[in-house]
Amino acid sequence: MVETDAFIEEAVEEIRSTIGDRNAVIALSGGVDSSVAAALAHEAIGEQLVPVYVDTGLMRKGETEQIRETFSFMERLQIVSAQERFLDALAGITDPEEKRHVIGEQFIREFEREARESDADFLVQGTIYPDRIESEGNIKSHHNVGGLPDVVDFEGIVEPVRDLYKDEVRDVARALGLEAVVAERMPFPGPGLAVRIVGEVTESKLETAREATAIVEDELEPYEPWQAFAAVLGKATGVKGDNRVHGHVVAVRSVESRDGMTARAQELDWDVLQRIQSRITGTIPNVARVLYDVTHKPPATIEYE
Known part of the structure; x- marks a missing residue:
């Protein structure tokens, strides 16, 4: 198991040294993985962080309102309405892997658009270790790993919880003092209801x-x-x-x-x-x-x- 205090200190320093004095957008979904990544990045770079929640139309009931309430303390929170764009991109697609790739690319394009408006060079996301294992092992492509497009308009992608399992991410969430509604929340897939x-x-x-x-x-x-x-x-x-x-x-x-x-x-x-x-x-x-x-x-x- 990860030693949470040491992990938090190292992760904050890694984010700070990687991003420096530039801006970054964080892909915020409301799940524990992205919430921990957001909290770590906010601790590291403060107002240089632009949290972006994309309402894809594929989210759980009440998700957007929950995000708005939970992360209101983040000064630059952006909520993007993209339901129509995601549904148009998914029209006629039935293959599960193709769905994941379409959603992954659409997500990246939304974040690129927000990054240009915010003059951000980096993308922070809550990829965890099982995402990488399943994507690299051909079990299924996660939208934020194997589902990413080949060309991404960011100087770098920062993944502070990339080596943690879900239970370890929850330990870090508790250590960071995140609300139980986030820290203890059931997992929700990145591609949302599309894979249900x-x-x-x-x-x-x-x-x-x-x-x-x-x-x-x-x-x-x-x-x-x-x-x-x-x-x-x-x-x-x-x-x-x-x-x-x-x-x-x-x-x-x-x-x-x-x-x-x-x-x-x-x-x-x-x-x-x-x-x-x-x-x-x-x-x-x-x-x-x-x-x-x-x-x-x-x-x-x-x-x-």
Whole structure:
């Protein structure tokens, strides 16, 4: 395990010596990885840091409002509305790897645009060690590693938590005094809900994944999963009222893990699962059925794409 105080001191000094007296943008998502990277960079270079949160339209319910509230202390916080650009870029794409690369490139272009306006030469991001392992090992390309475009208009990319596992990042978050809503938050994939939708990403599927995930997180909070969410798999026939419907199939996933490299599907009581399916099918009109994923990692990955 990392010695947090020594790590923080070394990371702050590395950021400060790399960036010097120039400006940097930080890719801020609201998750613990980017939040720790942002806190370290803010400690190192202060107002030279421009935190940029890109609202891709692929985020969790209430994410933008949460970012605005949590990071209001950062003077130069920028919130970029880019939903239309991301959805246009993803139109017609069904291959998971292609999705990740499209999202990675779109992210970089958004940050480049903000960097030009802020006269920033560096990009700071919250890449962690499992991101690098999975990207380099051909398990899946993470949008901020293997999903990056070949040409990037930054003098350098700074990754202060690149050698840490998720549990170590949480230890650093606690040592930095970050709020529990950040430090203890469940992981969320960089490409967002796009990798919780099998096939093409559409507004209808996004809204279903967003609302269903909010229900799953709410219902399973007392059971303290490492990660829990809902994914949209396809369509199937169902009955609502007296009408036959052809609606979305939603898979519920809840796992226990230490660092995300391996995971076990969480054993949940039948009444808990029934309560989740009842809320999802009862409040989201276009959902026909709900499944529970019992597959561990390996052989499955935690996310669906």
